[in-house]
Amino acid sequence: MYHCTCLQAYHEFSDALGCRKVSARINAEKPNPKSRKIPPMISVPNQLIGASIGEDATLDCNTEAYPMSINYWTKENSMMIVSNSKYITSIQDNTYKVHMKLTVVSVRPEDYGTYKCSARNSLGTTDGAIRLYPTFPRALTPRCLLEKGAKHAELYFDPPIQSVTIYPTAPLAEPSGTSMFTVII
DSSP states (O other): OEEEEEEEEEESSSSEEEEEEEEEEEEEOOOOOOOOOOOEEOOOOOOEEEEEEOOOOEEEEEEEESEEEEEEEETTTOOOOOOOOOSEEEEEEEEEEEEEEEEEOOOOGGOEEEEEEOOOOOTTTEEEEEEEEEEOOOOOOOOOOOOOOOOOEEEEEESSOOEEEOSSSSOOOTTTTTTOOOOOO
């Protein structure tokens, strides 16, 4: 509560100016979102999310609405996404604010594209778009164990992530020579 006092100059039935004290009490309250209706609003912190094949990708979306909204995810205007072994959906709600998350588990090429988070209540519907795009892991320089006359080479990565065995389509070069391989991990 605030108390406000001001001095006011006035003229009361004469040419003389007088002065009087005027006071008022002002109550300032934090607005209650439930006291008014709010159509759904969405904000998307990151509209572009990059992920490599095999990584998990998490998409975030924030909504505000009152009455509370129904919140859901879709991919490229298709069916609603529900939690399963491929997608993990979660919602953290706080009265009229909601934080939505969608985790795409072990991204595959068909997972790239546009996802939408949507919010709907009696006052309307809105959505936000997030594009999941491919990124490529940083290049790793393998150490190669190659013996003369070997039919295969073993590659070791530092830091060790895995060992990959490759079988070339042409004979391997001498240990002092160079052979080119394409290895997809």
